[in-house]
Amino acid sequence: MEPGPHFNPRISPEGTPIAFDQYDTGTQTTQVWVGDVSRGVHTRLTAGPGSNSGAVWSPDGSRIAFQSDRKHQADVYVRTMAGTGADEAITDEDSQKIPIDWSLDGRFLTIFDREGGGNRLIQLSAIPLFGDRKALVVLPPVPDFLSGGRLSQDGRWLAYETDESGRSEVYVISFPEGQGRVQISNAGGVGAKWSRGGREILYTAFDGKVTSVEIDASHGFRAGTPRPVQLPEGTGFGWDVSADSERFLLNVPVIKSSSIPLSLVVNWTAALRK
Secondary structure, eight states: OOSSOEEEEEEOTTSSEEEEEEEETTTTEEEEEEEETTTTEEEEOOOOSSOEEEEEEOTTSSEEEEEEOSSSSBEEEEEETTOOSOOEESOOOSSEEEEEEEOTTSSEEEEEEEOSSTTOOEEEEEEESSTTOOOEEEEEEESSOEEEEEEOTTSSEEEEEEOTTSSOEEEEEETTTOOSOEEOOSSOOEEEEEEGGGTEEEEEOTTSOEEEEEEEOSSSOEEOOOEEOOOOTTOTTOEEEOTTSSEEEEEOOOOSTTOOSEEEEESTHHHHTO
């Protein structure tokens, strides 16, 4: 893609379209775009009111959930990729609710859930997309830094980050019970994502390197030793990985006018075996 103010890349379930945020200098808002990296074609999905960002794909790729500040600090909305019909408001509260992940069975959206006032405590919740849609608390409110909320492909585990130890580390708990916590990172980490059918967690370590941890959830939950992944320098926090680990989508800084800020890296797992 051409250089530009692109953020938060997210690969679709089928692996071809991507979603990303782009800042609009004219309206001074952030909007969601969808594009085909291989063809260099991208189209705007949202257009206001307000800022709309943080796209999360539905399992079949037919819809996208995103956050919008059109009414409150942040609410969760869903739009169809076909572009027909009005946005569906999933939440409507005077607080900050940001979608993080969509379970593979399509039943739950995990969300970053922050109080609108007072102490502004943060919790991780899950919204059932059935019944009365009353949010389930997965992790109760805490005063510490709390982020993440990515689900494993089988829907049994949730990865997140908190700094309650004094620095941000990646952990996994059962979903939706929020029990049996296991620490994944060992020297700081943020931005945890699952791949290889739930057999691996990747995150960004404090040195800026994307790091891989093998997972065994066949009997309980066990995590392997963190190992850095060989990716282009400057990858940092703006990246996503396909579910099969065959491709990385990278948001890299522009150094030269010919640089391309979004790139795909394939067959990266071979480097881990060297």
